[in-house]
Structures are given as C-alpha cells and as structure tokens.
Amino acid sequence: MQIRTREFIPRATFALHDPNLQRALAKAADGFIGKRAKAIAEVPEFEALREAARVRKDEILSELDLWLERYEAQVRAVGGQVHWARDAEDARAIIRALCARAGAKTVAKGKSMVSEEIGLNEALAADGLEVIETDLGEYIVQLAKEPPSHIIAPAVHKTKEQVAELFAEHHGTTPEPTVSGLVTEARQQLRRAFFRADVGITGANFLIAETGASVIVTNEGNGDLTQTLARVHIVTAGIEKVVPALEDATLFLRLLARSATGQDSETYTTYSMGPRRAGDPDGPQEYHVVLVDNGRSRMLGGPWREMLRCIRCGACMNHCPVYGAIGGHAYGWVYPGPMGSVLTPLFVGLDTAYDLPNACTLNGRCGEVCPVKIPLPELIREVRHAQQRDGLHPPAEQRVKALWRRVAERPALYHGLERLAVRLLATLGYKGRIRRLPGLSGWTDARDLPAPTGRTFLELWHAKGHDE
Amino acid sequence: MPPDRTGTVGLFATCLMNAMRPNIGFAAARLLEDAGWRVEVPREQTCCGQPAYNGGDEDAARALARRTIAQFEAFDALVAPSGSCLATLKHDYPRLLRDDPLWAGRAQALADKSWELLTFLHERVGPEHIRSRFPHRVTYHDSCSGLRQLGIREAPRALLARVEGLRLVEAEEREVCCGFGGTFSVKYPTLSERLAENKVQRLLATRADVVLGGDLGCLLHLAGRLTRICAPVRVYHTVEVLAGLADGPGIGQS
Numbered sequence: 001m002q003i004r005t006r007e008f009i010p011r012a013t014f015a016l017h018d019p020n021l022q023r024a025l026a027k028a029a030d031g032f033i034g035k036r037a038k039a040i041a042e043v044p045e046f047e048a049l050r051e052a053a054r055v056r057k058d059e060i061l062s063e064l065d066l067w068l069e070r071y072e073a074q075v076r077a078v079g080g081q082v083h084w085a086r087d088a089e090d091a092r093a094i095i096r097a098l099c100a101r102a103g104a105k106t107v108a109k110g111k112s113m114v115s116e117e118i119g120l121n122e123a124l125a126a127d128g129l130e131v132i133e134t135d136l137g138e139y140i141v142q143l144a145k146e147p148p149s150h151i152i153a154p155a156v157h158k159t160k161e162q163v164a165e166l167f168a169e170h171h172g173t174t175p176e177p178t179v180s181g182l183v184t185e186a187r188q189q190l191r192r193a194f195f196r197a198d199v200g201i202t203g204a205n206f207l208i209a210e211t212g213a214s215v216i217v218t219n220e221g222n223g224d225l226t227q228t229l230a231r232v233h234i235v236t237a238g239i240e241k242v243v244p245a246l247e248d249a250t251l252f253l254r255l256l257a258r259s260a261t262g263q264d265s266e267t268y269t270t271y272s273m274g275p276r277r278a279g280d281p282d283g284p285q286e287y288h289v290v291l292v293d294n295g296r297s298r299m300l301g302g303p304w305r306e307m308l309r310c311i312r313c314g315a316c317m318n319h320c321p322v323y324g325a326i327g328g329h330a331y332g333w334v335y336p337g338p339m340g341s342v343l344t345p346l347f348v349g350l351d352t353a354y355d356l357p358n359a360c361t362l363n364g365r366c367g368e369v370c371p372v373k374i375p376l377p378e379l380i381r382e383v384r385h386a387q388q389r390d391g392l393h394p395p396a397e398q399r400v401k402a403l404w405r406r407v408a409e410r411p412a413l414y415h416g417l418e419r420l421a422v423r424l425l426a427t428l429g430y431k432g433r434i435r436r437l438p439g440l441s442g443w444t445d446a447r448d449l450p451a452p453t454g455r456t457f458l459e460l461w462h463a464k465g466h467d468e
Numbered sequence: 469m470p471p472d473r474t475g476t477v478g479l480f481a482t483c484l485m486n487a488m489r490p491n492i493g494f495a496a497a498r499l500l501e502d503a504g505w506r507v508e509v510p511r512e513q514t515c516c517g518q519p520a521y522n523g524g525d526e527d528a529a530r531a532l533a534r535r536t537i538a539q540f541e542a543f544d545a546l547v548a549p550s551g552s553c554l555a556t557l558k559h560d561y562p563r564l565l566r567d568d569p570l571w572a573g574r575a576q577a578l579a580d581k582s583w584e585l586l587t588f589l590h591e592r593v594g595p596e597h598i599r600s601r602f603p604h605r606v607t608y609h610d611s612c613s614g615l616r617q618l619g620i621r622e623a624p625r626a627l628l629a630r631v632e633g634l635r636l637v638e639a640e641e642r643e644v645c646c647g648f649g650g651t652f653s654v655k656y657p658t659l660s661e662r663l664a665e666n667k668v669q670r671l672l673a674t675r676a677d678v679v680l681g682g683d684l685g686c687l688l689h690l691a692g693r694l695t696r697i698c699a700p701v702r703v704y705h706t707v708e709v710l711a712g713l714a715d716g717p718g719i720g721q722s
Contacts, residue, residue: 013658321645325662359656361649361663362522363612381522388524397523397655405520405528409535411512422487432722433695442654446661447692450488450720457481457490461497461509 001119001147003348005332008355015326020159025327028156032318035262036369043258053255054373057309060243061300067209067242068291074212078274080287088118091292095120095201095234096127098288102232104129104198110216110223111135112203113151113312114236114292116334117347120201132193134222136186143170149328151335152260152314157327190222200230200284202272204237205256205311206249207289213273214289215249217256217266224270233272233284239291240308252311255371260313295347303382307342309372316366316376322359331356338366338376345383351392357383418456426454475544476506477588480536480557482550483515484684489719492549492684495711496585500547503593510539516548518556522650526564533561534571537578545592546582549707550683551614552650554584559617584614585707586682590623595630600712603633607676608706609667609690611683612645624682624706631709637674644670648689664693672699678718680706691720 004011015021040046060067072082083098085091091114099107107129109115121142124131133142137154141147143166148154155163164177167185175185202223204214214235216223227233243249257263276283299308317323317337328336333353335343341360345353357380366376387393393401407414428434429451437444477500485492497507517532536557540546548554558579565575583592608628614620628636647653647663654660668690671679679694679701681687691703702718 009656012656016658016662321647321663321666322659325659325666355656359652359659361612361645361647361652361660363645363649364616365612365643365645368616381524384522384524385526386524388526393524401520401523401525401528405525405531408514408517408528408532411514414514418483418487429722432717433692433720435696440654442657443692446653446657446696447664447689448695448720450688450691450695452488453490455490457486457493458509458511460490461481461493462511466507466509 001116001122001334003333003352005344005348005353005356008330008332008359011332012326012330012359015330020162021157021327024157024159025324028150028153029318029324032262032314036259036315036318037262039258039262039264043254046258049251049255050371050373053251053371054309056248056251057372060248061240061305061308064239064242064300067244068239070244071207071209071212071242074209075274075287075289076212078212079277080212080274080289083288083290085118085290085292085294087294088292091118091236091290091294092120092123094290095236096123098232098234099124099127099129099199102199102286104232106130106132106193106196107199107201108193108197108226108230109133109138110200110202110218110226111138111154112201112236113334114203114238115201116148117294118236118292120236132190132197134190134193134220134226135218136183136220136222139186139190140166143167147329147334149336150314150317151312151339157329194225194229197226197230199232199234200226200228201234201236202227204235204241204289206252207235207237207242208244208246208249208271209242210245211273213271215253215269215271217253217269219261219263219267221268224268227270227272227284228282230284232286232288233275235272235287235289236292237289239293239296240310252372256311256313259315259369259371299346303386304342304346304379306374307339307346307379309374310339310343311372312339313371315369315371319365319369321361321363321365338380339374342376342379342383345387350383350387350390354387354392357381357387415456415458419459422452422456423454425449425452474504474506476508478540478543478546479507479509480516480540480546480548480553481509481513482548482553482684484688485549488688489684489705491708491713491716492705495705495707495713496547496549498711498713499589499593499597499707503597505593508543513539516553516556518553518560519650521556521560521564529560530564530568533564533575537561537571537574540582541574541578544581545588546578547585547588548582549585549705550685551584551611551618551620552683552685554582555613555617557582584618584620584682586623586627587618587620589707589710590626595627598627598630598710600710601632602678602709602714604678605635605637605674605676606678606680606709607637607639607671607674609639609646609671609679609681609686610642611681611686614682615643620682624680627710628680628706634709637676639670639674641670646686646690648686650685653689660689661693664689668693668697668699672701677701678709679703680709682706687719691718695720
C-alpha cells in the first residue's frame with residue numbers, strides 16, 4: 001500500500017470539505033458510539049473485563065516466544081504448516097510461493113489488516129492472480145481502487161448512493177441504494193468468487209496456542225466460506241495475536257464485539273484448525289499460517305510495547321474527534337486514528353508520518369474507550385518525544401521551543417516579556433478581541449484572539465500590596 | 469481533611485490566566501480568602517511546562533517541573549484554576565521525575581497536595597461559601613484534561629447549583645473535545661476550527677446565553693470562535709461566576 005502520510009495536511013483539509021465523506025462520517029460516528037455505549041451498559045463488569053484483559057495481554061506478551069512455539073507445535077500436530085515472516089517482503093514472498101505451488105488463479109480474501117500492512121493484494125495481482133476481497137466493505141474499496149479507511153469498517157467513508165453507483169459501474173446492474181439492495185447484489189457477485197477461489201486467505205483475531213486454532217469474527221460469514229471452500233487456506237496474522245488458551249480468547253471476544261460494533265458478539269465467530277481430516281465433509285486440503293513480525297518483536301522491547309495489546313477493534317478511532325472530522329484516508333496508510341498515530345510512525349518512519357501523532361488534541365477519549373487499556377494519549381506523546389529526539393519537529397517550532405524554555409526558566413525575564421506582550425496585545429484589541437494577528441495567524445485564521453486587559457495577574461496582585 | 473481546616477494556599481497563576489484573564493485569579497483568591505484560607509502567589513513562578521511536555525521536549529518539562537516544585541512545596545496546598553495545568557503537576561511531574569532520586573519524592577509530595585480550583589472549592593472549602601447571584605441560562609463545557617485525568621464532572625455543577633438564579637442547561641456530546649489541544653490549535657488550525665465549530669454548535673443548541681468552563685485554554689478558543697461567528701453568547705471561567713466577579717465583559721468581549 002502506498003504511503004501517503006506526508007500528505008496528511010492537504011488530505012485532511014480536503015476531507016473536511018468533502019460533503020459525501022462528512023455525511024458518511026457523521027452517520028458512522030453516531031452509530032458506533034451509541035451502540036458501544038448501549039452494549040457496555042448491559043455488562044456491569046465491563047471495566048473489570050478491561051482490566052483483566054490488560055493484565056492478561058501483558059502476561060502473554062511477556063512470554064510471547066513461548067506461546068508462539070506452543071502454537072506452532074499445535075498447528076503442526078493437526079496437519080498445518082507455520083511460516084515465519086520477518087518483514088512485509090518476507091511475508092509476501094511466502095504467500096506468493098504458496099499460491100504458485102497451489103497453481104492458484106483466483107484468491108478469495110477475508111478481511112485482514114495485516115494483509116494491508118504487508119501490501120499483499122498488489123503483490124498477488126502482480127503475479128497475475130485474481131484477488132477478490134469478500135468482506136463487503138473491503139470488496140467496495142477494492143472496486144473503488146481505494147485503501148480501507150477504517151480497520152473494521154473499510155468503506156465507512158462511502159454513502160449508500162456511492163456504493164450503488166460503484167456496483168452499477170462494475171457489475172452492469174442497477175442495485176437499489178439501500179442496505180439490503182446492496183448486500184443482495186454483493187452477495188450474488190461474491191458467491192461465484194467463493195466457488196472459483198483456489199486459495200482462501202484470512203486474517204486472524206486470535207491464534208490459540210493450546211489447540212492450534214485460528215479465530216476470526218465476521219458479521220457476514222464471508223470468512224467461513226473463504227477458508228472452507230478453497231483448496232488451500234492461508235492465515236496471515238501478526239505475532240501478537242497468539243493467546244495461550246480458549247478461555248483467553250473468550251475474554252477478549254467479550255470486549256472486542258462490544259467495543260467494535262456494539263454487538264454482544266459478532267454474528268460469526270469461527271475457529272479453524274488444520275486441513276480437512278479424513279471423514280470431514282469439507283475444509284481445505286492445505287492449511288498454512290504466516291506469522292508476521294514486521295517490527296513487532298522490536299516493539300516488544302521498547303516504549304511502545306503496550307501497543308501490542310491492541311485487538312484492532314476500532315473504538316479509538318470511533319471516539320476520536322479528529323478521525324471523526326477527516327476519516328481514515330487522510331492518515332495516509334493502513335492504520336488510521338489514534339492507534340494509527342502510534343503504529344504508523346513505527347512502521348513507516350517517525351519523519352514520514354510526522355503529522356499523525358501531532359494532529360491530536362490529547363483529549364484522551366481514545367484511551368478511555370480502549371478495551372485493553374492502551375494509554376494511547378501517552379504513547380502518542382511518546383512518539384512526539386521520539387520525534388523531538390530525532391530533531392524532526394519543524395525548525396521554526398524547535399527554535400521557538402528552545403527560546404521559550406530559556407525564558408521560562410528566568411522568572412524576571414519571563415514576566416517582563418509577558419507584561420510587554422499583554423500591553424501590546426491590549427492595544428491591538430478592538431471590542432475586546434483581536435481579529436488578525438500576524439505571526440499568530442494559525443490562531444486568528446480560525447477564531448478571534450480574546451484581547452487581554454493590559455496587566456498580568458502577577459503584577460496586579462503584587463501591586464495591590466499582597467505580601468508573600 | 470474536614471472542610472473547616474484551613475491553611476495557606478499557593479495559587480498557581482497559569483500562563484494563560486496570568487496574561488489573558490487576571491480576573492480568574494482574583495475570583496479564586498476571593499473565594500479562598502472568604503473561607504479563611506491564606507492565599508499566596510509566588511513571584512518566581514512561571515509555566516508548569518506542559519507545552520514542552522506535550523510538544524515532545526521532556527528535558528524542558530523536567531526543568532520547569534523542578535522550578536515549580538521548589539516554588540510551591542512549602543504551602544499546605546497548591547491550587548490552580550485549570551484542570552489541564554493541574555493534571556501536568558499531578559500526573560506528569562511524578563512520571564517525569566520518577567528516576568531522579570532527589571526529586572521523585574518531592575514531585576509526588578507536591579502532586580499529593582495539588583488541587584484543581586473547582587475541586588478544591590467543592591471538597592475542601594465547601595459549597596456553602598458560594599453566595600453569588602447570576603440570573604442566566606448557562607451551559608458548562610467540560611475540558612478533557614480535567615474530565616479524564618482528574619475526573620472533574622460533579623464539582624463545578626454542584627458549585628453552580630449554589631448560585632442564585634443560575635439555570636444550567638447541559639449540551640449534547642459533553643465529553644467531546646472542543647479542538648483546542650494547546651499547540652494543536654495553531655499547528656493544525658483547520659482541524660481545530662472544525663472541532664471548535666462542532667462544539668460551538670452543540671453549545672448554541674442549548675440556547676444558553678453564557679458558556680462556563682474550568683480551563684482558560686478551551687475558553688479562549690471557544691470565546692474566540694463565538695465572537696468570530698458573532699454569536700450573542702458570553703464566556704466566563706466558572707470561578708468568576710462563583711465569586712460574583714462575572715459582572716464585567718465576558719472573555720473576548722468589551
């Protein structure tokens with residue numbers, strides 16, 4: 001996937017002025033926030049579950065190597081194969097080779113953010129394979145030749161009318177621009193793809209070490225068809241997806257659906273384990289798991305370790321006012337919103353994704369809703385610190401900050417300059433406000449600057465004879 | 469500690485209050501002194517360091533944290549009319565200085581006796597000291613730092629309930645950020661403007677004629693937006709109303 005994080009500001013600005021996008025975002029935010037609130041209100045122990053999930057994830061991460069080896073052994077024991085991919089290129093090469101060996105022409109795909117992260121579709125298409133996304137949202141953005149704009153609702157930026165137009169253009173049909181009309185239309189198209197597919201690729205919400213099962217949750221059942229009907233099933237997952245036991249998965253599942261879509265559980269929770277056994281009525285002939293590191297083991301040992309708790313529910317972006325204003329495409333890569341503001345710079349570079357952690361008000365709502373209690377605002381601030389360490393903040397800003405620090409450490413100078421500034425600002429005020437202030441146009445372009453009265457509190461206080 | 473035990477408060481004059489709205493400091497002092505607290509304002513105080521901390525400069529934040537601790541640690545309590553600055557003192561100082569054997573304990577000690585003004589008035593001073601009149605329809609803007617880092621939600625409302633004639637009308641989406649975000653407001657003005665506009669629409673929908681809040685950063689931002697769109701609404705810091713000092717022009721008005 002092309003990295004467009006450097007274009008954050010222009011893309012965000014355009015997004016603010018795209019009426020269809022704004023309509024879609026407003027509708028989505030209302031739905032996601034309201035549904036989540038309702039769902040968790042029915043679970044009095046939700047806060048306790050969050051805490052339990054945080055603790056459990058940390059325990060698992062501290063023994064990640066152990067659980068990954070156990071998982072690998074179990075997958076082998078049930079007849080599957082595990083492939084370790086150090087980075088994106090590695091992962092692509094492994095999957096391309098598996099497809100080539102299977103003589104595949106068509107690949108059906110379930111929804112997988114890791115496959116976006118490793119740029120899988122482009123690589124398979126370059127090999128001449130027909131790749132069909134089977135999650136409705138993913139299918140829509142694939143037809144539109146766009147990346148997903150949300151990690152669980154990839155086409156959330158599109159209105160029903162836009163989707164109907166897209167289907168008309170690609171299918172030569174005239175579907176009704178209603179949810180049921182569009183779903184029926186997509187279902188008819190996708191049904192054929194499922195039967196045509198030689199290889200089915202899915203992601204995984206969890207990998208269970210004790211059984212070797214991979215777990216996916218969907219609302220459409222597309223993942224089930226993807227992994228059962230094709231001859232070869234390939235699971236792609238980040239190494240942080242492994243959990244020791246089934247009961248761990250159930251803990252996280254209780255949090256995932258409620259946080260993501262406000263459901264008690266997603267419509268389908270599917271466990272797949274190895275290839276078809278003798279006597280099984282269906283299932284793939286081959287079962288492969290590609291475990292993707294791509295920087296994750298490095299994160300384990302550093303300040304962003306807590307980010308590996310992420311279960312990809314999307315609650316942080318659903319509750320982020322900035323995401324809500326601009327949508328996911330403005331963030332310019334796979335992971336948008338608050339979790340993306342931490343992850344994307346780690347994947348694509350602190351400089352390349354400079355704006356993401358900075359275009360955040362640190363209002364903290366993301367951390368408040370995170371089901372595994374990732375301190376997102378603190379991690380976002382931590383990315384800013386790393387950017388400061390690497391000298392990546394704009395030179396003018398760095399100069400201002402350095403100067404400000406020197407002044408703030410000298411009270412006499414600080415207060416002298418402050419007194420001067422408020423006197424000056426007071427003279428610029430008209431009717432109590434300043435409408436335009438060169439040098440601070442970032443402020444006055446969007447709003448007036450309330451004018452000060454001309455004296456600072458400290459000077460007024462001490463002039464009144466208050467003694468210390 | 470029972471509310472009748474008093475002592476000496478060090479009033480933390482936040483940068484924005486000091487420069488832009490001294491009335492807030494005087495209102496705070498009036499209420500504290502009325503309740504029998506002695507109020508001191510150290511001359512040597514500057515900034516708490518939050519802009520540096522949020523801007524990625526931990527070294528600068530640490531230097532300013534040490535200064536602030538030294539200035540205020542002798543008082544019985546530190547009180548600041550801002551949830552945002554107070555959250556920095558209370559949560560970030562101990563974190564910033566945790567590996568510094570000379571300062572870690574002092575940072576924690578100051579954090580333990582540092583209070584956001586409205587919380588202090590509510591819990592330590594007691595609402596019975598509020599005896600002001602403000603016959604207006606008002607709405608309250610919860611600032612994110614205060615709300616999420618300090619859990620300030622009930623205190624301002626309980627205090628405002630004591631004000632004669634005041635009618636509080638709650639806005640929708642109270643927990644959504646107004647888009648100020650410190651330097652965010654000037655680094656990403658188009659985003660900040662949109663979030664301000666979203667918030668302003670919610671505030672105006674209450675048909676309140678006064679907007680109150682507990683953080684001057686958000687209030688300057690919202691007042692600036694409200695005057696820019698010529699909305700006939702006045703903005704004050706909550707303590708100005710509580711102390712009966714909201715008789716002058718609102719923020720950004722004459």
